[in-house]
Amino acid sequence: MSSQEMQARFIKDRLQGRGERLLRSWEALLLAVAVIIFAINVWSSPYFLDPWNLSDATFNFTEKGLIAFALALVIISGEIDLSVAAILALSSTLMGLAMSHGAGTPELVAIGLLTGLACGAVNGFLVSGLGLPSIVVTIGTMSLFRGIAFIILGDKAFTGYPSDFAWFGQGYVFWVISFELVLFVLTAVVFAVLLHATSFGRTVYAIGNNPMAARFSGVRVERVKFILFLLTGLMSGLAAVCLTSRLGSTRPSIATGWELEAVTMVVLGGINILGGSGRIGGVVLAALIMGMVTFGFGLLNVPGIVMSIFVGLLLILVIAVPKLVTRIRQVRRKG
Amino acid sequence: MKALLKHRETQLVAVILAMVGLIALRFPSFVAPASLGNVFNDTSILIILALGQMTVILTKCVDLSTAATLALSGMVAAMLNNLYPDLPVLLLVVVAILTGVLAGAINGLLVWRLDIPPIVVTLGTMTIYRGIIFLISDGKWINAHEMTDAFKAVPRADFLGIPVLSWMALSVTAIMAVLLRRLATGRAFYAVGGNPHAAVYTGIDVGYTRFLSFVLSGALSGLAGYLWIARYAVAYVDIALGFELDVVAACVIGGISIAGGIGTVFGAVLGSLFLGTIKNALPVINISPFWQLAISGSVIILAVAFNARAERRKGRVILKKAEVVA
Amino acid sequence: MIRLAGIAKTFPGVRALGGVELSLFPGSVTALVGENGAGKSTLVKILTGIYQPDEGHIELDGRPVRFATTMDAARAGVTAIHQETVLFDELSVAENIFLGHQPRTRFGFIDWKRMNAEARALLERIGARLEPDMRLRDLGIANRHLVAIARALSIDARVVIMDEPTAALSHKEIGELYELVERLKAEGKAILFISHKFDEIFRIADRYTVFRDGEMVGAGLLAETTQSELVRLMVGRDVGQVFPKVPAAIGEPVLTVAGYCHPTEFEDIGFELRRGEILGFYGLIGAGRSEVMQALFGVTRPSRGAVRIDGQVAVIRTPAEAVARGIVYVPEDRGRQGAIIGMPIVSNVTLPSLYRTSRHGFIRMAEEFALARDYTARLDLRAAALDQDVGTLSGGNQQKVVIAKWLATRPKVIILDEPTKGIDIGSKAAVHAFMSELAGQGLSVIMVSSEIPEIMGMADRVVVMREGRMAGTFARDGLTPEILVRAAAGIGEEA
Missing domain, CATH: 3.40.50.300 (P-loop containing nucleotide triphosphate hydrolases)
Structure with a gap:
């Protein structure tokens, strides 16, 4: 690098061209993996290519994806939110409670979203207001939020949501294109713009790379983090609306373990678990990959718990393999 | 005296006593010696796990796979007992511990050699270890009648009027106290978590020390796995599901700093007893067990807020008058 | 006693050291001078096993040695008192002194009683009025420095590196430190003394080595040089x-x-x-x-x-x-x-x-x-x-x-x-x-x-x-x- 530094006074804008950067990116690798998995699925099951089957397959990632987009921003900022699935459960439970008191669809949606926001505000206050470590705080709120759901519901369930409420999780906008899929795409675009094209997004990266230097650069670190937790809460609430609508019932154990899948989706998407780097495009691809694998396993009648081994392995391998590769390269260069 | 009052442990003892006292006002039977002994016995497994978790947290890591390791080790022991009823129980205990050691070593190696954040590693292995239970057991339960009486008898056996389960917790506590206070490795846990950068200068291998803490946590989870299965006389995939949160909670309540380097064995034990007391008291005071999760959550948050206040850095001490010199 | 030959070290973007030579002798204080960024701290880190040199080797008593870890350096008797006193806030003074080489009982357990007693003796020896069981986080910077010095002494070191040891000390404390250096010298230890203060160097050091931009630009006996000569070597041009x-x-x-x-x-x-x-x-x-x-x-x-x-x-x-x-x-x-x-x-x-x-x-x-x-x-x-x-x-x-x-x-x-x-x-x-x-x-x-x-x-x-x-x-x-x-x-x- 020192030879580069010593070069002429003129400094280029960019080291590599746009094409080269795209080609060498994590997203390119993910895209290749997605294509391969798609091919395997087509090859192993004749039912896979059916448009309605493909449409069904999208439900495996749309709701989780909504959460993952917001969680990606939290993780880029160097924090984590393990309470997302519990927020979803609490939102769903409160919607059920409101429904049992006769609330209509608009009220249900509002309650779902507001519950998410409120839970996000609690996390945000504890992390950025009180300066507590997010990992423990959200382990705590994870128990608290789901605990409240258990207090309200015990071992019972809410069922009998209004029929027009079902549209969010079961409705189709056009042919096989579900409302959830449209929502997923729109959210992806909104989050991609927010993260990559706004000054807010830029400060998220700055905080994740070096929170102290970001603060010393005049970034309102705590405020940004608070907003990120708020957003994650909101998206968990939105996912709660979709999932509750799709299932048509609420149990306090709804979406158990989703926090792990959301984190895996984010990390698989190329977002550094320690913060500071990663792009929304990667998360979209990761969502597609995980959705297709789940669906493919489902077609092959593989039990859910084996699927979770796969998710766990994926989470570790995604981080371990790039590290191993760079290490092997270093050894080779020396030898 | 003032210094004693400021101690985290003293405050916790006071809080626990106050809690027990309040319950005793309305339900005097709760404080009968047998009942209190029961609380301790019920908390024994939590204590053992919390002591393992504590060493991991001391080194600035976290082990979320403890409950899964417990379930895996317990299942391995139970299946061996089921298949080969003639194997001595002691051997099965050793096998359970070794299974835990292996699980912990995998966590530790990933953290040490590949430098993967511990939270990611253990979130991943948590599901993998549970998945392995499903694979080896084929999702089936091993019920009481499929285990030998000797296998189930150990935790309940009585020694000097106290169940072996309680003795286990007491001896693990004693061993850990000696290890953390009197062995160089024990002090290395503190050094690595307190200031990893400086630890390198004192010749401590930070990664290896973390590896050891995961192995230790795994070993104790393995032991706890046998005790759990033998005590409740049933083994299946979802045993102790979510119990890792109670374990982390016990540590946080006990004043073990999640930032590493701060905490005592006594604190971890008290943190466990605090949760154990609540758990046992809920049915006594007629509160639905569904409250327990929310209570644990609130207590974790309160405890971490409380710890943070106690640890908040005062900044550099420059002014002579601000320096504490004896 | 210890000799560094042709040591070079490059970091991404910077060549920190390029083929430097340095010799330290028993019972002698060698002053290492150079501007900030001249490569002094890199050299210290190589001597204490934190960095590995890209080229060159270290000789101890004429035999080549390799300090792959800080432990290797410590075992060979090389110890450093660092510029930034890196110690443990939450541990006691005695532990900070003995961490990594605590006194043990016959069964391999840490002997706290002896550790505290030895810590007290060491602290008294350097004139620090500190209790072994005080927690480090309660100490100010000067006292932390004394703990660091006590730590260096607790290792039976043959080579002591002092990296700007007087930077944060008061006049009286500096005087005490000089006495300490004299005592170490009399005990036959080889001392590498890094300092920006010329009066101090001329007062306690015997030899000098000057670094500039990662190169060694001069070395010799202090008695045969002058302050302005050292400054000229260090800066490489007129200060004005x-x-x-x-x-x-x-x-x-x-x-x-x-x-x-x-x-x-x-x-x-x-x-x-x-x-x-x-x-x-x-x-x-x-x-x-x-x-x-x-x-x-x-x-x-x-x-x-x-x-x-x-x-x-x-x-x-x-x-x-x-x-x-x-x-x-x-x-x-x-x-x-x-x-x-x-x-x-x-x-x-x-x-x-x-x-x-x-x-x-x-x-x-x-x-x-x-x-x-x-x-x-x-x-x-x-x-x-x-x-x-x-x-x-x-x-x-x-x-x-x-x-x-x-x-x-x-x-x-x-x-x-x-x-x-x-x-x-x-x-x-x-x-x-x-x-x-x-x-x-x-x-x-x-x-x-x-x-x-x-x-x-x-x-x-x-x-x-x-x-x-x-x-x-x-x-x-x-x-x-x-x-x-x-x-x-x-x-x-x-x-």
């Missing part, structure tokens, strides 16, 4: 040329600070900064200068005192508020507080000025690159491309990025905390020249520096701090290094 201070028109007060206090860090600070002025802040390491600056910048909260900007009372609670009021701060700890490593140069430069390069919150790439190009060019930044990670730049160029970042906000007051620490001579001159230019354009500059030549060369006035208090304010005219050193160390005129 280094500082391009241009007299600037000094205007009305911009920043006025009065009765500024913090519970543990500083007390009763008051000064005035005028338009176009460079105000120097001198003092020993840990005198509280950076702490005052960080409070002014809104990083920490002062307990009392008034700050006025352009005559108006200003309450600054966060760095964002400070930036909004035109006060910016270039921190000493560049890696942690200054540059955001992992992000490209352009994002670093525009971070505090994003409102200027965006519309309704959306960033305009072209404007962003234009702004970054403008300010980095003014500072003569050397880089390949603006989207290059700042982490790949040398220290000097990183510092230019940090300064460019602040100038892009068009501040009124720029606070530079040790602006040239650890950067190469070329970048240093660029920073100095630019500082002068800025003052000439009417910007007010506060420069915290521990280097007397820099302070004397650049500042219009100098505030000296000692132990968190003001020890005096001096005008440029008639200022001598002696005045500064005396004020900083608290030595009266009669002493």
Whole structure:
């Protein structure tokens, strides 16, 4: 690098061209993996290519994806939110409670979203207001939020949501294109713009790379983090609306373990678990990959718990393999 | 005296006593010696796990796979007992511990050699270890009648009027106290978590020390796995599901700093007893067990807020008058 | 006793050491001198096993040795007292001294009783009035340093490296340290003494080695050289040329600070900064200068005192508020507080000025690159491309990025905390020249520096701090290094 530094006074804008950067990116690798998995699925099951089957397959990632987009921003900022699935459960439970008191669809949606926001505000206050470590705080709120759901519901369930409420999780906008899929795409675009094209997004990266230097650069670190937790809460609430609508019932154990899948989706998407780097495009691809694998396993009648081994392995391998590769390269260069 | 009052442990003892006292006002039977002994016995497994978790947290890591390791080790022991009823129980205990050691070593190696954040590693292995239970057991339960009486008898056996389960917790506590206070490795846990950068200068291998803490946590989870299965006389995939949160909670309540380097064995034990007391008291005071999760959550948050206040850095001490010199 | 031959070490972007030679002898003190960034700390890290040299080898008693880990170095009897005393806040004084080599009982357990007793003996030996069971977090910087020295002594070391051991000590403590060095010398230990203070070097050292830009440029017996010869070797040119201070028109007060206090860090600070002025802040390491600056910048909260900007009372609670009021701060700890490593140069430069390069919150790439190009060019930044990670730049160029970042906000007051620490001579001159230019354009500059030549060369006035208090304010005219050193160390005129 020192030879580069010593070069002429003129400094280029960019080291590599746009094409080269795209080609060498994590997203390119993910895209290749997605294509391969798609091919395997087509090859192993004749039912896979059916448009309605493909449409069904999208439900495996749309709701989780909504959460993952917001969680990606939290993780880029160097924090984590393990309470997302519990927020979803609490939102769903409160919607059920409101429904049992006769609330209509608009009220249900509002309650779902507001519950998410409120839970996000609690996390945000504890992390950025009180300066507590997010990992423990959200382990705590994870128990608290789901605990409240258990207090309200015990071992019972809410069922009998209004029929027009079902549209969010079961409705189709056009042919096989579900409302959830449209929502997923729109959210992806909104989050991609927010993260990559706004000054807010830029400060998220700055905080994740070096929170102290970001603060010393005049970034309102705590405020940004608070907003990120708020957003994650909101998206968990939105996912709660979709999932509750799709299932048509609420149990306090709804979406158990989703926090792990959301984190895996984010990390698989190329977002550094320690913060500071990663792009929304990667998360979209990761969502597609995980959705297709789940669906493919489902077609092959593989039990859910084996699927979770796969998710766990994926989470570790995604981080371990790039590290191993760079290490092997270093050894080779020396030898 | 003032210094004693400021101690985290003293405050916790006071809080626990106050809690027990309040319950005793309305339900005097709760404080009968047998009942209190029961609380301790019920908390024994939590204590053992919390002591393992504590060493991991001391080194600035976290082990979320403890409950899964417990379930895996317990299942391995139970299946061996089921298949080969003639194997001595002691051997099965050793096998359970070794299974835990292996699980912990995998966590530790990933953290040490590949430098993967511990939270990611253990979130991943948590599901993998549970998945392995499903694979080896084929999702089936091993019920009481499929285990030998000797296998189930150990935790309940009585020694000097106290169940072996309680003795286990007491001896693990004693061993850990000696290890953390009197062995160089024990002090290395503190050094690595307190200031990893400086630890390198004192010749401590930070990664290896973390590896050891995961192995230790795994070993104790393995032991706890046998005790759990033998005590409740049933083994299946979802045993102790979510119990890792109670374990982390016990540590946080006990004043073990999640930032590493701060905490005592006594604190971890008290943190466990605090949760154990609540758990046992809920049915006594007629509160639905569904409250327990929310209570644990609130207590974790309160405890971490409380710890943070106690640890908040005062900044550099420059002014002579601000320096504490004896 | 120990010899380093042809040691070279390169980091990404910088050649830290290039084929240096160094020999240490039993019962002898060798002074290692060189400017900041000359490669001294790298050498110390190689000697203590933290870094591995790329080339060359270390010989101990004529046999080649390899210090693969810090443990290897410690076992060979090499120990260092570091510049930044890296110790454990939460452990006791005794543990800090013995961690890694605690006294054991017959069964391999740590013998706390003996450890505390031996710690007490060691502390008494160096004249430290500390209890072995005190927690380190309750100690001030001078006492921490004594613990570090006790730690070095607790290892039965043959080679002792002292990296600026007197930097933070009071006059009396320095005297005690000199006695200690004499004692170690008499015990036959080889001592490597790193210091910026020439009087000290000539007082206690026997030999010298001079580093410049990672090369060894001279070595020999101190008795056969002079102070000015050492300075010439160190700087490589006449001192007079280094500082391009241009007299600037000094205007009305911009920043006025009065009765500024913090519970543990500083007390009763008051000064005035005028338009176009460079105000120097001198003092020993840990005198509280950076702490005052960080409070002014809104990083920490002062307990009392008034700050006025352009005559108006200003309450600054966060760095964002400070930036909004035109006060910016270039921190000493560049890696942690200054540059955001992992992000490209352009994002670093525009971070505090994003409102200027965006519309309704959306960033305009072209404007962003234009702004970054403008300010980095003014500072003569050397880089390949603006989207290059700042982490790949040398220290000097990183510092230019940090300064460019602040100038892009068009501040009124720029606070530079040790602006040239650890950067190469070329970048240093660029920073100095630019500082002068800025003052000439009417910007007010506060420069915290521990280097007397820099302070004397650049500042219009100098505030000296000692132990968190003001020890005096001096005008440029008639200022001598002696005045500064005396004020900083608290030595009266009669002493």
